[in-house]
Amino acid sequence: MSSAPTPYHHGDLRSALLDAAEQSLRQGGAADISLRGLARELGVSHAAPRRHFADKQELLDAVAELGWSRVDEEMRAADLTVDGQDLQAHLIARGIRYVRFAIDNPALIELMFAYKTSGRRPPPPPNAVGPSSIDLLVVARRRGELAVSSGQLARAVWAQLQGIAALAIGGFIPDVDLDAAVASGIEQLMVNTATTLA
Amino acid sequence: MSSAPTPYHHGDLRSALLDAAEQSLRQGGAADISLRGLARELGVSHAAPRRHFADKQELLDAVAELGWSRVDEEMRAADLTVDGQDLQAHLIARGIRYVRFAIDNPALIELMFAYKTSGRRPPPPPNAVGPSSIDLLVVARRRGELAVSSGQLARAVWAQLQGIAALAIGGFIPDVDLDAAVASGIEQLMVNTATTLA
């Protein structure tokens, strides 16, 4: 008796699918996700997902986009933990958070960087180093505190972070050394700053 | 008449499978590879591959291992193009070659770094920066030319390369800027070397 056990309409299947996909992505690769499996999980027929995503890739694209917004959240959270003007501390705080996120969600990151865009993926978000860091970099550059352009340094920093994440995910960096690796990596890239000023 | 059109035994199906897989990996993702497809390609029955690889993952693992040896070849080739004692030139030559390889074989690199080792993957080869670079780094460190340990710098360099490759594959670095990005990234990491000596 009681209320409908399985209402004909799910209510918000689309976001339920995204959630479930993101969740199972946290444990397995993108290849392990199956539309039918997700449908089963949500107690819905095997063809229901098709009403919201034309095909599997479209769902994965949506999940990837979700991932980028997760990164944005993480970065904003990192910004709150550090003095607004200390460029290096700023970058390290964001960097540690970024790398940790990547390692906790390896399949998601992989998806977000999927090269096989096949022309479908909408323009991906700007930059993992983020606007707030870019601002600081630009200011520092104007003050003559950087030996290279702010863009160049930003790219090097982002690459450093992405690389550390990749190596860690691949098992080439012990978990214990992670934060230290990030800090040291960024410091090494910034050494010239201090040196120039000294 | 002539000789057997399709001999019952293929001859060397195992390496033929690896070759075909590596080849098709150069155009699509690892998910696009199908054992049945490879078998069809090689004119062999759909269950034949199973005689050589217990399951698909085992074949992918073998391809990944093959990939690491390809990297070794590339790195050895890079070594021949540069003066043996110039550490920075050495690293840049290897770096450019490494990144180019990664970009030309994105799916292969992805496989080589696959986190889902599921406990099966045998211990992966040592280091993309490679023994020859490590030797130079150790010597430089002994001479007091490095501000950080050789291991730390090696890791930072490798991370930088891997990161640049990831960003480029993801479409975040224009192809034209690639070599420059590698050179500049490594130079930035090495700045303290020169500075210390000055």
Next chain:
DNA sequence: CTCGAAAGTAGTCGGTGTCAACATCACAGT
């Protein structure tokens, strides 16, 4: 209140990985 669009269902098709049972071949030991 109605009716059309949105959301979900059922059934099907070709493709895939994996497994088991069988066929063929190479080659070592007699």
Next chain:
DNA sequence: ACTGTGATGTTGACACCGACTACTTTCGAG
């Protein structure tokens, strides 16, 4: 020279998957 045994390849089957079509139920704007 002969044989039989293990390696290699084949056939057939099963369950699962993504995608498509046709059908049903529900919601909500007019």
